[in-house]
Amino acid sequence: MILFSNVSKEYANGAVALDNVSFTVDTGEFVFVVGHSGAGKSTIMKLIMREEKATSGQIEVNGYDLQGIRRRQISRYRRSIGMVFQDFRLINQMTIYDNVAFALRVTGVVGREIRKRVLYILDLVGLLPKARCFPHQVSGGEQQRVALARALVNNPSIIIADEPTGNIDPELSNGVMELLDEINKCGPTIVVVSHEHNLVKKLNKRVINLENGRMIADTGLGDWFKGEEDGKRQRLDEE
Amino acid sequence: MKLSNLGYLLRQGVKNVWLNRLLSAASIGVLTVCFLLIGTAVLFSRNLGSFVHGIEKKNELVVFLEDNTSKHVAEQLKKIKNIASFTFVSKEAALKLQLETLYEGGDLFDELNRDNPLPDCYRVTLHDVDIIKKTVDKINKIHGIVHVNSPNDVAQIITTIKNTVNYAGIVIVAFLLFVSLFIVATTIKMTIYDRRREINIMKFVGANNIFIRVPFLVEGLILGIISAFLAYGMLYLGYSYMFDVLAKFKVAVLPMIKENMVPFQEISAYLLSGFLYLGSIIGTFGSVFFVRKHLKV
Numbered sequence A: 001m002i003l004f005s006n007v008s009k010e011y012a013n014g015a016v017a018l019d020n021v022s023f024t025v026d027t028g029e030f031v032f033v034v035g036h037s038g039a040g041k042s043t044i045m046k047l048i049m050r051e052e053k054a055t056s057g058q059i060e061v062n063g064y065d066l067q068g069i070r071r072r073q074i075s076r077y078r079r080s081i082g083m084v085f086q087d088f089r090l091i092n093q094m095t096i097y098d099n100v101a102f103a104l105r106v107t108g109v110v111g112r113e114i115r116k117r118v119l120y121i122l123d124l125v126g127l128l129p130k131a132r133c134f135p136h137q138v139s140g141g142e143q144q145r146v147a148l149a150r151a152l153v154n155n156p157s158i159i160i161a162d163e164p165t166g167n168i169d170p171e172l173s174n175g176v177m178e179l180l181d182e183i184n185k186c187g188p189t190i191v192v193v194s195h196e197h198n199l200v201k202k203l204n205k206r207v208i209n210l211e212n213g214r215m216i217a218d219t220g221l222g223d224w225f226k227g228e229e230d231g232k233r234q235r236l237d238e239e
Numbered sequence B: 001m002k003l004s005n006l007g008y009l010l011r012q013g014v015k016n017v018w019l020n021r022l023l024s025a026a027s028i029g030v031l032t033v034c035f036l037l038i039g040t041a042v043l044f045s046r047n048l049g050s051f052v053h054g055i056e057k058k059n060e061l062v063v064f065l066e067d068n069t070s071k072h073v074a075e076q077l078k079k080i081k082n083i084a085s086f087t088f089v090s091k092e093a094a095l096k097l098q099l100e101t102l103y104e105g106g107d108l109f110d111e112l113n114r115d116n117p118l119p120d121c122y123r124v125t126l127h128d129v130d131i132i133k134k135t136v137d138k139i140n141k142i143h144g145i146v147h148v149n150s151p152n153d154v155a156q157i158i159t160t161i162k163n164t165v166n167y168a169g170i171v172i173v174a175f176l177l178f179v180s181l182f183i184v185a186t187t188i189k190m191t192i193y194d195r196r197r198e199i200n201i202m203k204f205v206g207a208n209n210i211f212i213r214v215p216f217l218v219e220g221l222i223l224g225i226i227s228a229f230l231a232y233g234m235l236y237l238g239y240s241y242m243f244d245v246l247a248k249f250k251v252a253v254l255p256m257i258k259e260n261m262v263p264f265q266e267i268s269a270y271l272l273s274g275f276l277y278l279g280s281i282i283g284t285f286g287s288v289f290f291v292r293k294h295l296k297v
C-alpha cells in the first residue's frame, strides 16, 4: 500500500515539484500517473524510492514511514520495491543474466538461489534464450524487459515504472505494458508513469493526473481522454 | 556476511584496481616511494645506532703524544686507577697499520716514513667505561699529551647526525604520507565516478551498505598492500647490495661499519609489518574517510 498525505516537495533550488498531493494506492492496484512534462511525476517516483525526502506531508509505503525512516533501513525498504526507468539503466558490460543476478547478489543472496530465481524470472519475461547476450545485442523492448526482470527478481510487493515505454518502438511498448498487467495479476501493486494515451486507454486502469505539481484528477478513465482523438497515437509532450 | 559474498566483494575490489590501472599505478608509485623513504630512514638510523653502540663498547682510548715523552707519560698513566692496561704504538707502527688497511703491499713504507706525520700513541683500555669522561680529563692534564681520542666524541657526533636524520625523516615522511593519502582518495573517487551508474543501480535495488562500500575499501587496501610489498622488496635488494659492496672494500673505517651493520633479517619482519600496517591504514582511510559522501545511500 502507498499513502501520500498532503505531500509537498520543494527542491534545493526552490523549484516546487509537488504541492499538497494526497492519494492512496491499495495493495494489488494498477495505477497510471499522467501529466505534462515537469508536472511532478518523476518526483513522486523518487519520493516512493526514498531517493528524495518530502518537504512536508506524510508518505507511507509497505508499512514504512518514509519521513521518519532511518538511513540504515532504507536499503531493506527498497528491496520491497522494484523500479523500472525510461532509460533501462542496465549495466552494459554485464550479460542479461548478470544484470538480473546483480540485483540479487548485492542484496546478499548467494549461490544456487541466485541461478534459480534469475532463470525463473528471465523465463517469465520471455528472455531465457537471450540470457547470455549483452544489452546492446537486444532490442529496446527486450532491454526494458530485462530491467523489468531485474525489478521483479527480489519479489517486490510494489513495482514502479517511470515512462517504461518512453524509449521503445511503439509496437514493442504494448508488450511491456501487457507484461506489467500480467505481473499485476500475480499480486504486486503497480504504478506506471506514462505519456502514451493509447496504452493508458487500452489498459483501462485508474489514472492520477498531475499538473504543475498538483493533482487535478484521480479517476478511472474519465476526463483525461476528453478531446483526444481516438486511435491517434500521440504523446503529451516530448522530454 | 556469507563467505561467497566476501569473495564477490573482494573480486569487485580487484576489478576496481584493474579498471583504474593508471591511477592505481600512480597511487602505488607514490606510496612505494613513501615506504622506501621510511624504510631507508629506519635502516639508516638503526645502523647509526648500532655503530654508536659498537664504538662505545670498544672501551679504548688513544692517547697521542709529543715526541720523546713516552716514558714520562707511561709513569703518569700507571697512576690512574681506571686504566686497566696500555700499550705503546710507535709512529712507525702506526704508519704501517694505516698502510696495511689501504694497500695490500707495504712498499710505500720507507718512502713515507722519512717524514712520518703520525705521532706516537698509547692505546689505553679502561676498567669502567661509564666514567670515561673523568679519566679523559685526568689524562689530558699529563704533560706531553697532544690529544686524547675518546670514542665518546665520535659517538656523540654520530648520535647528533642520527637525531637530525630522524627529525628530517619524520617531517618528509609525514608530508609524503599525507600526499599519498590524497592520491589514494583521488584514485578511488575516480573509480566511483566511473562506476556511479552501477552504484546508482545498486542503490535502487536495495544493496547493502556493505556491498556498496566494501569493494572500494578492498581497492584501497590492495593499493596499500602492493606498495608495502614493493617497497619491502626494493629495500631488501638495495640493502643486500650495499652489504656486498662494503664487504669488498678495505678502507680504515669500513671494517668498523661492516661489523656493526644491522643484518636485514633482524628488522625485516619489523619493516614489513610496519609497511603493511601503514599501507592498510592509508588504503582504508583513503577509501572510506575521504569518499564517504560520494557513496551515501
Ligand SMILES: Nc1ncnc2c1ncn2[C@@H]1O[C@H](COP(=O)(O)OP(=O)(O)O)[C@@H](O)[C@H]1O
Pocket (backbone or CB within 6 Å): A011, A012, A013, A015, A016, A017, A035, A036, A037, A038, A039, A040, A041, A042, A043, A044
Ligand atoms: N533534482 C532536481 N532539482 C531541482 N529541481 C528539480 C529536480 N528534479 C525535478 N525538478 C523540478 O521539479 C519539477 C518536476 O519535475 P519532475 O518530477 O521530473 O517532472 P516530470 O517527471 O513530471 O516531468 C520540474 O519543474 C523540475 O524542473
Ligand SMILES: [Mg+2]
Pocket (backbone or CB within 6 Å): A041, A042, A043, A162
Ligand atoms: Mg519525468
